[in-house]
Amino acid sequence: MAKPRTLFDKIWENHVVRTEDDGTALIYIDLHLTHEVTSPQAFAGLRAAGRKLRRPDRTIAVADHNVPTTDRSKGIEDPESKLQVETLESNVKEFGVPYIPVDDIRQGIVHIIGPEQGLTQPGMTVVCGDSHTSTHGAFGALAFGIGTSEVEHVFATQSLVQKPAKNMRITVKGTPPEGTTAKDLILAIIGKIGTAGGTGHVIEYAGDAIKNLSMEGRMTVCNMSIEAGARAGLIAPDETTFEYLKGKPYSPKAGQWEQAVSYWSSLPSDDGATYDKEVELDATKIEPYVTWGTSPQDALPISAMVPKPEEFDDEGRQAGVARSLEYMGLTGGMPITDIKVDTVFIGSCTNGRLEDFRAAAAIAKGHKVAAGVRALAVPGSGLVKEAAEAEGLDKILTEAGFEWREPGCSMCLAMNADKLRPGERSASTSNRNFEGRQGPGGRTHLVSPAMAAAAAIKGHLADVREFLK
Amino acid sequence: MDKFQTFTGIAAPMPAQNIDTDKVIPARFLKTIERKGLGKHLFNDMRYNSDGSENEDFILNKAAYRGAEVLVVGNNFGCGSSREHAPWALNDYGVKCLIGTDFADIFFNNSFKNGMLLIKLPKEVIDELMGDAKLGANARLTVNLEDQTITRPNGEVVKFDVDPFKKHCLLNGLDDIGLTMANKSEIDGFEGKDDGSRPWMPKIQLTD
Numbered sequence: 001m002a003k004p005r006t007l008f009d010k011i012w013e014n015h016v017v018r019t020e021d022d023g024t025a026l027i028y029i030d031l032h033l034t035h036e037v038t039s040p041q042a043f044a045g046l047r048a049a050g051r052k053l054r055r056p057d058r059t060i061a062v063a064d065h066n067v068p069t070t071d072r073s074k075g076i077e078d079p080e081s082k083l084q085v086e087t088l089e090s091n092v093k094e095f096g097v098p099y100i101p102v103d104d105i106r107q108g109i110v111h112i113i114g115p116e117q118g119l120t121q122p123g124m125t126v127v128c129g130d131s132h133t134s135t136h137g138a139f140g141a142l143a144f145g146i147g148t149s150e151v152e153h154v155f156a157t158q159s160l161v162q163k164p165a166k167n168m169r170i171t172v173k174g175t176p177p178e179g180t181t182a183k184d185l186i187l188a189i190i191g192k193i194g195t196a197g198g199t200g201h202v203i204e205y206a207g208d209a210i211k212n213l214s215m216e217g218r219m220t221v222c223n224m225s226i227e228a229g230a231r232a233g234l235i236a237p238d239e240t241t242f243e244y245l246k247g248k249p250y251s252p253k254a255g256q257w258e259q260a261v262s263y264w265s266s267l268p269s270d271d272g273a274t275y276d277k278e279v280e281l282d283a284t285k286i287e288p289y290v291t292w293g294t295s296p297q298d299a300l301p302i303s304a305m306v307p308k309p310e311e312f313d314d315e316g317r318q319a320g321v322a323r324s325l326e327y328m329g330l331t332g333g334m335p336i337t338d339i340k341v342d343t344v345f346i347g348s349c350t351n352g353r354l355e356d357f358r359a360a361a362a363i364a365k366g367h368k369v370a371a372g373v374r375a376l377a378v379p380g381s382g383l384v385k386e387a388a389e390a391e392g393l394d395k396i397l398t399e400a401g402f403e404w405r406e407p408g409c410s411m412c413l414a415m416n417a418d419k420l421r422p423g424e425r426s427a428s429t430s431n432r433n434f435e436g437r438q439g440p441g442g443r444t445h446l447v448s449p450a451m452a453a454a455a456a457i458k459g460h461l462a463d464v465r466e467f468l469k
Numbered sequence: 470m471d472k473f474q475t476f477t478g479i480a481a482p483m484p485a486q487n488i489d490t491d492k493v494i495p496a497r498f499l500k501t502i503e504r505k506g507l508g509k510h511l512f513n514d515m516r517y518n519s520d521g522s523e524n525e526d527f528i529l530n531k532a533a534y535r536g537a538e539v540l541v542v543g544n545n546f547g548c549g550s551s552r553e554h555a556p557w558a559l560n561d562y563g564v565k566c567l568i569g570t571d572f573a574d575i576f577f578n579n580s581f582k583n584g585m586l587l588i589k590l591p592k593e594v595i596d597e598l599m600g601d602a603k604l605g606a607n608a609r610l611t612v613n614l615e616d617q618t619i620t621r622p623n624g625e626v627v628k629f630d631v632d633p634f635k636k637h638c639l640l641n642g643l644d645d646i647g648l649t650m651a652n653k654s655e656i657d658g659f660e661g662k663d664d665g666s667r668p669w670m671p672k673i674q675l676t677d
Binding site: 017018020022024026028030031037038040041044045049051054056057058059060065066078080081083084087098099100118119121124129130131133144145146147148149150152153156157158159161163195196199200226227229231250252253256257259260263295297316317319320323413414415422432434435436437440441 | 484485486487489491492495496497499500501502503504514519543544545548549550551552553556571573574575578579582583632633634644645646648649650652653655656659660663667668669670671672673674675
């Protein structure tokens with residue numbers, strides 16, 4: 001009998017074009033997503049070498065990082081941001097790449113629109129010059145971020161030179177308590193294994209707590225795989241996946257649908273498949289989480305205290321914690337719920353989908369954003385925005401005091417006008433709390449959409465469970 | 470890409486763990502459409518004060534370490550964003566080699582594609598090299614990729630491993646797109662077969 005294979009093994013083997021003696025493989029790329037920040041130098045490289053783009057029909061471009069989230073009729077004010085978006089627009093014309101314009105209803109964050117358009121499908125290889133490409137692993141697609149040189153390589157050859165990753169499985173057992181969401185699960189996972197815990201590995205998420213998530217929740221989990229250092233995250237495709245894909249613009253059409261589902265159903269890991277690394281978590285014990293420091297691994301339950309450097313064993317880690325506390329303006333030992341916030345950001349490729357705004361609105365309904373707090377709700381795409389408005393979520397949020405914005409990456413990385421000022425503190429549904437990530441000197445606490453809404457109303461990091469009583 | 474040649478250079482110690490690519494080059498400097506010119510913003514928010522003056526406590530602003538060509542770094546250097554602007558900035562500044570216990574995967578790959586050598590060594594060896602680096606400009610390291618050796622200031626030679634394909638590309642200044650294009654017929658073959666086995670795969674065309 002053939003050796004049992006993991007989901008990763010199967011996708012990998014299905015895409016190998018050739019293998020060198022040392023195990024280095026040329027793997028075929030099914031779908032290439034591209035945006036304005038990491039593509040200009042790759043297009044310039046093609047041009048300089050007189051090369052063409054091999055598969056425009058497997059490539060899609062959208063501007064998301066630099067776009068304004070306020071009135072777009074005025075265009076982009078910042079000349080550098082403007083040039084980058086215009087450069088993308090002229091490059092897609094020159095190389096014949098399908099492009100979603102900024103004023104199109106389908107425009108949005110590249111990792112939101114791939115799934116939304118049905119482009120991301122189980123068993124695919126998906127790349128993008130963006131580390132959060134791991135998001136697409138929620139569909140059982142091998143999806144990972146690449147640098148610009150590799151973007152150029154994929155443009156020219158629709159393939160990549162890679163060494164196979166190791167297999168890691170993270171099993172989250174049981175049903176999480178009320179108030180604990182996909183975001184809390186992934187923060188708890190990163191808190192446990194650390195920001196380098198997945199280096200060299202592809203993480204397969206398994207267990208009831210993962211299986212019972214919606215596609216949107218699964219995307220939130222896979223999105224942050226890179227924050228655990230993993231090359232990619234994967235979740236086995238199942239009925240939930242197929243149901244989501246049914247009827248999407250680029251999903252397989254009738255006649256081919258059954259054939260596709262049959263192929264997709266063959267992908268989940270075989271019984272007895274082995275993993276290089278295994279980790280288990282008990283979902284029933286995972287509370288709503290929040291980060292206190294400047295690395296996503298600095299995650300704790302909301303009921304915890306900010307840690308002190310001496311609570312850590314490793315000398316290097318102690319120095320890191322001391323530096324984080326200084327940057328964050330926090331004192332070890334203080335309750336996390338005493339941390340006041342100036343800004344709340346709900347959005348990003350981690351938590352900018354319809355379900356996320358539903359969760360935020362459910363908490364915000366009938367409340368007001370605390371005095372002095374700026375609260376932004378930034379849908380991940382024009383279609384998310386439209387769907388949220390159809391349900392009246394925008395009304396609930398604006399009545400509570402949120403600003404309801406146009407779609408884009410926005411304050412997740414502050415490349416457009418949405419940023420924290422030095423010393424300002426946010427509760428943010430994004431993915432990175434690095435120093436300066438949301439603006440120079442800005443301080444970020446990562447939370448779920450519901451927790452972000454709770455923080456907006458209370459004016460400090462707060463336990464969302466108080467709103468559920 | 471320039472060929473990687475043996476050199477002797479100043480090594481700067483950067484022992485902090487998890488130095489992410491946002492620290493190497495903050496997002497607001499990614500608005501360029503060029504590969505060149507990012508060196509002045511390398512480690513921008515650590516290197517400069519908010520008024521634009523140099524932060525004299527930052528390692529590369531100290532007289533002994535200006536012009537460092539090697540960085541001896543803490544674990545998980547390069548984590549976070551996939552931005553190739555991070556190796557571009559290091560490269561533009563003049564860094565040719567980073568030495569640490571481990572690096573984030575994407576950053577590791579991106580660096581080699583820009584002619585830089587990243588060396589992984591056990592913690593005990595990194596501790597010794599970090600000690601060497603702390604000696605400043607008088608303590609240079611010699612990095613020889615051909616022989617896979619680092620020569621310490623005391624003359625001791627440290628061997629390191631490197632992926633043979635990456636070594637080949639670095640030593641010969643090869644960009645791997647050309648190498649892959651030589652296998653075009655195999656890619657054609659894969660596509661031909663795949664069109665038959667997965668006929669439902671999307672063909673993207675945005676016209677409306």
